[in-house]
Amino acid sequence: MAETVDITNVKTNIESNIDNITKDVEKNVEKNIDDYKGFYKLSWLQRIGYGSGDVAQNFIFQIIGSFILFFYTDVYILGGKEERAAAIAGTMMLIQSIIDIIWNPIVGTFVDKHHPLWGKYRSYLIFGGFPLTFMTILCFWDYFKPSIVYAYLTYYLLQMCYGLVNVPYCALNASLTRDTNEITILTSTRIFMANVGGLLAGGGIPLVVALFAGKSLPIEYALFQALGSLPSFIFVPSIPIIKRKLGKKMMFYVFIIIAIFGYALIYIFSRLGVKKYIIVMYIAQFIKSSGLTVTTGYMWALVPEVISYGEYTTGRRISGIVNALTSIFFKAGTALGTAIPGWVLAWTHYKTAKVEKSPLPNDSKAWFITIVIFSLIGLILLIFCFTQTKERVVMDNKDTGNVKISDLWKEFFRNRPLRIISFFFMIAFISIFVHNSTTAYLMNDLHLQVSSAQEGVRWCVSVIPSILLLIGMLIISRYELNDEKIDKINKEIEEKQLA
Numbered sequence: 001m002a003e004t005v006d007i008t009n010v011k012t013n014i015e016s017n018i019d020n021i022t023k024d025v026e027k028n029v030e031k032n033i034d035d036y037k038g039f040y041k042l043s044w045l046q047r048i049g050y051g052s053g054d055v056a057q058n059f060i061f062q063i064i065g066s067f068i069l070f071f072y073t074d075v076y077i078l079g080g081k082e083e084r085a086a087a088i089a090g091t092m093m094l095i096q097s098i099i100d101i102i103w104n105p106i107v108g109t110f111v112d113k114h115h116p117l118w119g120k121y122r123s124y125l126i127f128g129g130f131p132l133t134f135m136t137i138l139c140f141w142d143y144f145k146p147s148i149v150y151a152y153l154t155y156y157l158l159q160m161c162y163g164l165v166n167v168p169y170c171a172l173n174a175s176l177t178r179d180t181n182e183i184t185i186l187t188s189t190r191i192f193m194a195n196v197g198g199l200l201a202g203g204g205i206p207l208v209v210a211l212f213a214g215k216s217l218p219i220e221y222a223l224f225q226a227l228g229s230l231p232s233f234i235f236v237p238s239i240p241i242i243k244r245k246l247g248k249k250m251m252f253y254v255f256i257i258i259a260i261f262g263y264a265l266i267y268i269f270s271r272l273g274v275k276k277y278i279i280v281m282y283i284a285q286f287i288k289s290s291g292l293t294v295t296t297g298y299m300w301a302l303v304p305e306v307i308s309y310g311e312y313t314t315g316r317r318i319s320g321i322v323n324a325l326t327s328i329f330f331k332a333g334t335a336l337g338t339a340i341p342g343w344v345l346a347w348t349h350y351k352t353a354k355v356e357k358s359p360l361p362n363d364s365k366a367w368f369i370t371i372v373i374f375s376l377i378g379l380i381l382l383i384f385c386f387t388q389t390k391e392r393v394v395m396d397n398k399d400t401g402n403v404k405i406s407d408l409w410k411e412f413f414r415n416r417p418l419r420i421i422s423f424f425f426m427i428a429f430i431s432i433f434v435h436n437s438t439t440a441y442l443m444n445d446l447h448l449q450v451s452s453a454q455e456g457v458r459w460c461v462s463v464i465p466s467i468l469l470l471i472g473m474l475i476i477s478r479y480e481l482n483d484e485k486i487d488k489i490n491k492e493i494e495e496k497q498l499a
Contacts, residue, residue, distance in 0.1 A: 199232075326418075
């Protein structure tokens, strides 16, 4: 006897399957529409791939910010006279900030006007990465020691190569997606990885130099440096949550105050004795770095916002120009932050420490080998970043072909949020580099210096950065783009493009 087929059940199953297929199609269509609008979702490999570029650049960042002034004063002996080396180095770094005002707009304009085969922005990770590696190595080659001309030339070329990589790299951030939440996650990832680079370079370079110099490892100094990056592993993953709880501006206020408290502890206990209160110094460094990690880390998430604001008001998404402008200000902050300690040390009569067991050896060959190793690793990471990134939110040739250098300053004066974050960048980086440039002197047998030089180092390590952060708090209080406003701006931009 033939089996009876339940038509009702068959009909129900068919309808259920059709309903499920319809829902899947609707979801895919909705996702495709969101992607088309530029609100792309990024995979963790893409986020980590982009962040690896920050690891690479932070190697250079740490080399310049934490060690190059020490190298010029205590290893290279710039100019051949110990009492003049710091002042000569400080002047060199001031001139660099002026060069950046000319160079970075050229880079930003060139990047916006051209579409290289390997990508509008990512191509420069390769084009600039190789000369950047080469010039970093040459900066620490002592063959022409103590030539001022050689030091100036290699340092300036290094900074120009850094701009050739950094300006398009920062613009690449805004080209990956328009999604505010994705940008926050991407920024948190890159901050986290930048601090991985900071940890490896800041803590690793002193150890590797000592190893190649055949000296005892400077564990205390390396740990102090490493603690400058350690808070990122705790706070960076929580930045999106912190921002939601406190709000954008309040997050800046709270963590700036935390950083200033850490600086105050460093000043107080360094006067009582760095070696005697080394544990307290570690705690103070951790507190200071916790504040700076969030404060100076999240500021990078503001750059895509002002790019979108500029596109909303002018119709052109000139990411290269905007990042060239922010680069001018943060490079000016870098140069001034490294120059100020040079002048302070010269003014307070600092002289090279003459001790056999100095935490930072002055063996030039050891420094050279160490920088070669870190530079080559950085180049490999830049290449990895190139392979894992994809640009999807960029203007085409007809929109960027008429970009001019003058557009940089036009954008600066008409884009108020851009002006605010540019000044904040400069103040923040002066604060960072004034501190970083002098930690080597703080931990390098400071008690052997004359009292004026000791106080000069303490002011650079803690007092001057604190004053600058208070100024930064006042500046960021004027920033007006909250999340709701920037989301509305991005949606209106995409609706106009779809129309």
